[in-house]
Amino acid sequence: MISIALFGVLALVAIAPIAVATSASPNATGIVYGACLIVTLILFLIALEILFAHPAASTVVLPLGLPWLGAHFRIDPLAAFFLVVVNLGGAAASLFALGYGRHEDSPQRVLPFFPVYLATMNLVVLADDAFTFLVSWEFMSLSSWALVIAHHRVQENMRAGYVYLLMAGFGTLTLLLAFGLMAGGDGGYAFDAIRTSHLTIGTSALVLILVLIGAGSKAGLVPLHAWLPLAHPAAPSHVSALMSGVMTKVAVYGFIRIAFDLIGQPQWWWSLVVLAVGGVTAVMGVLYALMQRDLKRVLAYSTIENIGLIFASLGLALAFKAYGMNVAAALALTAALLHVFNHSLFKSLLFFGAGSVQSATGTRDMEQLGGLIHRMPQTAFVFLIGCTAISALPPLNGFVSEWLTFQAILLSPQLPSWGLKLMVPAVGALLALSAALAGACFVRAFGITFLGRPRSPEAEAAQETDTNSLAAMYALAGACLIAGILPGIFIDALAPVVQSLTDGRLPVQTGGQWLSIVPIAESRSSYNGLLVFAFMFITGMVTAFAIHRLASDKIRRGPAWGCGYPDASTLTQYSASSFAQPIRRVFGSVVFGARETGEMPKPGSIAPARLTVRLRDLIWDYAYAPIANAVGVIAERLNYLQFLTIRSYLSLVFGALVILLTVLATWP
Amino acid sequence: MHSITFDIAHMLAGSLVLVSFLQLYQDRLSALLNMFALHAFVLAASVAWQAYAQDAPHLYITAVIALIFKAIVIPLALRRIVIKLGIHREIENVFGVGLAMLLGIGLVALSMVVMLRVTSGADPLAREDLAFALAVVLLGLLMMVTRRNAVSQVVGFMSLENGLVLAATGAKGMPLVVEISIAFSVLIAFIVIGIFLFRIRERFDTVDMQAMDRFREEQR
């Protein structure tokens, strides 16, 4: 099993040189993405097989990496699940890119890195020792960095790549410190050794904080998220989909692997930290998303929101695990993992849609779009499904995982500790708020982009995207629907994973009547996506049929009602920013330090009235900018040392000598 | 029972330190050069005495080198340069002589503390010599960093190196001493030639130096 998976990864790596060799030829795109599609599909099937057949964890040690240790690889249920996520996303992205990649103007900067990127993400999940894990982890960042700066002539892309690489390096070094603590001074880097080694409370706590920072910076936890909304939009869209939909999940995997598997029994207060960070991240992410004009940036920020949701569930799971409430822990963890899977589906779908829009209109600025539903009906349809799913609306899959999270929260009064008693409801409120705001955010995203009237000639002239891209998007949309109406199957598939991490599991779901899901007991709570979908479908159909039969089915077209002022201009429509204005008024002043200044021309003057809105990214201003400035200042100061005279340099040597001698003279 | 030999060696080494102080005290180049000649001469004497005390004849070579090369040739050459560059009566201390002297005293104290707590095992002659040698080395360095002028810096370097030779000869039966002293003479010759060829004087000058480096960083 593991060996087949590794061969798959090897095959992916082997595609890269082919890409380099053929990148000149026009059909390189087809070759590379086709190959990637095939390999990732194979890996996907292998992972599925492992997940459902769940055999014992299979391991292999290759004579690579650290010489005396070798490179350990291992597939257990957790790894298998994340392999499913990674390769499903990879396959979809490859399929999408078969069409989308043809619009790429510099393929030689994308093709070689794409398969490597896929391979590294697989390797992170497969790795079973600290060194292999970190190498794959950082190499993953590196290859995605190369993809982010594929369009290197655009300055902001370079900046995005720069910030991204720095944050990635920061995260990796933090994880490195964490592993240093876990492995101790004598280098027990294999995960088995780490599992068996017993850390002191303090050490494991420090490890958890470090991991939360390291994995969190890759996943995009506030306030470590700054790189994400820069880097994800900068990359080509199929890569953005991978980064948002899959790579953040690999980061989540890193957190789960270490926090749930490696460092043993958690302390209850860890969950306080994780819960708080998760809740804040969820709300901040979606609020940022509501303020963006750039479609792909909206999606990137909403990724941050979903990561927050996932981490909140993970925090709950930690809390339950700390108090040995295994079933509850299983519920929370299932919610988290299911959301990982769901988000990877619809976020990829949405990025594909955004990519199609971009290649059709040449812009991602929503203020330039509009009315695309008439010109790209199919894209609009699948994008709408994605929006519905990510807004956690039944009967689609986003709702299921959110519902499970709420069910887990409802179990938490049994937690003994007071901190949690106060924290959990607050986090619950934050999650509910973020869910509602997400709905608003995607009404805005879809409505402004696809509905209304086109706001620019490019949007006017847009064409429906190609079949490959559509195929990828339809596949993901279908997956969203299935995961939404038949969640029981997926929850059961997660059971072995959850069991291995929490020693608890949910009751078998697929056995219940009408395939409804029952986390604890039917008297307590249950949800049946299938029936909800069926009811809505049937009632809707029946109503339509009845009305068209018995009443009228006539249609007349007329101009839209404009209060008697029929306006030709499309600028009088609600724009992205005006749509967000009420919410900005409610939350903005606190979160963004938003200032609105309107200037009205004097009566009689024909000068336009103008409203200027200033939003500040407080986190950037107060966390990142100071650090950057500090580095700049220190560099400036030290730089004087470059321009001294030989005499001054000699005095440095002299000083050093005297100091050392004095140290010696005063040595005890 | 070599108390006499010990005292004389002690006296010579100590006077070497004294001369170093005298060098620090000078603020005119010409006077400084004289002082250096004296320094080299004292060194030669001390080396010779060591050669006699340890009856190590090869040390005489070192003594002779010191005498001829350092006490006579180099000072003369430098004097010519100084005259050529017309800086023989220039005052070029970075800060006042008094402060320099104070620092010097501090350095001597430091070297004493370091060395005397050190050589508990070694024999007294070597111990004293080492302490003085270290003092001379440090004073030489101090001179290099407190003088602006290339020539006086070379003088500083040479007195530093005198300290080394003192230490080397003080170390009983140390091989390669002669070779090392020769090597250093070559080195110094290089430096002097360098000064002579490239008119290094202005290259040392603070302001100009900065301008130079700025120039290197900005332009090109």
Next chain:
Amino acid sequence: MSIGALEGVLLIPALSAALLAVLPGYKLTSRLNMAAAFFTFAIAVSLFIVEPASGRYLLVDDLNKVFIVLTTFVAFTTSAFSASYIGHEIETGRLKPAHVRFYHAMYQVLMFAMNLALTANNIGLMWVAIELATLTTVLMVGLYRTHEALEAAWKYFILGSVGIALALFGTILIYMAAQPVIGEGPDAMVWTILMTQAARFDPDLLNVAFVFLLLGYGTKVGLAPLHAWLPDAHAEGPTPISAVLSGLLLNVALYALLRFKMLLALNPASIAPGPLMVTMGLISAVFAAFMLYKRRDIKRMFAYSSIEHMGIIVFAFGMGGPLANFAGLLHMTMHSLTKSAIFFAVGHIAQIKGTQRIADISGLTVTHPVLGWGLVAGVVAIAGLPPMGIFMSEFLVVSSTFARAPYLVVILVIAILVALGALFLKLNTIAFGEPRGSTAPAQASYVPMFAHLAIVFAAGIYMPEALVTGFQNVARLLG
């Protein structure tokens, strides 16, 4: 008498130096230079097979074997690079044939000096060899005879001489410490004998000696605040020499330091040299990392990055322990290969663009893909990103010492991160963005550069057993 491999490593450079001093024509001489370097390398490799015994003046053990092979290998590749580089310099007339003859002779003299320093079994001999190496490089740095070149050479010369003097004082002190135990005469300067007796030396004397040696040889290693000569020497000299300086000379000085550290480590009563080295290493790493930001000259920038890495290496050796020492050795090897590879690339770049000013170089991956991506790979490696070898060594350094000295390691990590930021800040403008400057095709020999990068890449993923055991033995030696 039979000439063993050990002597061969010294004789070939010496003889070829004499030969090259007289032969005309740069085509022939550069070939000869390569050949000589190659044979030296071959013989150095044979050291692993023939295992010659250490003599009275020359010694060979696991420690210096590693250094010798590394030195001779990089010397060989650099000579290959310098062949094409010098050819270009001749065409553009920046160098005259006479200069080239001098250059090649000096090159071999330098090789001789370094090999001597590495094989010398006598602390005095070692000191002489390092002084010789210094003087040679001084002359080569000044090769272009430009204002700045002479400037840099002079700075190097003065600081170097002071360093030499301090190192000599330290050496004398070591002798003084050894002499009462071993007795007067040369024996008290022979490594192999010193090692056996070290435990009985006067510890305080050893301490003072080590301070002087640390400062003296540390000047050569380029540790801050003794580093001042290094950036200018790298920036102004011919690029092959920059490669040799960063790749080899720093290592040779480091080797001397390590030897003396071992000596002190054998004497329990003496202060542990660790803390001193750790402090100097951290200072150098942090300082150099920040200095990277304001650099405008591409060669000077990479010179500062050498200081940073020397800091990391010294830190690793200072921390000690089998893992950290292993990491230090690995890091040193990888740094030599990577940095010289980078200088190969930079040399060609500077020749194509006719400038070393970073602001005037842009979009290399567009105009010169091979060179540009080569540089990117080099910077990726030097910044400590996987899958290159330096990542492995940094992984080992940080992870193995964090548990012991968390605060120090955090400082080191910050330095690494700051350096990463600076390097990629510059790389972004050099390798990417709108192309600027000449787009003339490069007539360059990419073989040396990519050979180095390939080794570094391979080492990051797979290390052969023999190498590992060798390193581990050395790491054990270093305690």
Next chain:
Amino acid sequence: MAVIADFALQGAQMLLVLLMAPLLTGFVRKVKARLLSRQGPPLLQPYRDLFKLMRKDVVLASNASWLFRIIPYLVFAATWVAASLIPTFRSGLLFSWTADLIAIIAVLGSARFFLALAGLDAGTSFGGIGSSREVMIASLAEPAMLMIVFAIALIAGSTQLSTMAAFMNSADVGLRVSLGLALIALIIVAVAENARIPVDNPATHLELTMVHEAMVLEYSGRHLALIELAASLKLLLYVSLIACLFAPWGISSPVIAPLPLLIGIAAYIGKLAVLGFLLAVFETSIAKMRVFRVPEFLGAALMLALLATLLRFVSGSF
């Protein structure tokens, strides 16, 4: 047999809510009119309106999309399904476990989602005003509603409406602070969700002040009929939700016997009348507030509900 009966009851429930909804709306209008000492439209006026609208042609805005034409059916279906999942006269219906309270709220959420999209489809500024304000209100009302659900669910130990109703009906509820808070919050949310005064005015047609009406401004004919019907269904839904949670008396337990069912239906209609009357009184007694006062109004609800939940968490006795 029993299964058929169950199906029949479920169907009856669906028809009941569908039929009662316009009546409730008409009743509220009537009472309001009377309180304003107007004659007011007859009780059955809403039915007439609906049938009239049904038979009229649809006038679509020139650039309305296919989505615009689907949405009325979607919204109606979603609201109807949600409404028919609330126990009205009998708990434990056949499909009652299809969706618990959280899911029902979410189903309503999807109805709102699509309605807001409809507002943006025509590309007029009024639709935009409507939907942007609607989502703003929703972004506060939905979390408040969820918190209310949490508070009650934590008391009842379930989010299953039948179970909750049964629990509230049982003796061991007692008087609880958290329940009181939850009730107040629920009323506020219900008012906001149904676009009633003071949050919104269902009767106004001054575009700038309206939210819900502005959003559906472009709808006409059968589409408008469905939207209106959905609106009254929603009102009915919230009223019967309050009824079944806070006045669960008379809801017949899951047995199939005519008498309890009749009692249940009678009790249900009675509750609707009372609550509708209260709503009318409430609406006539206060004035509509400015749009940007609404967030504070709803924020209060959110805080109350959160407080209720917190109390529950801190100790079971609240």
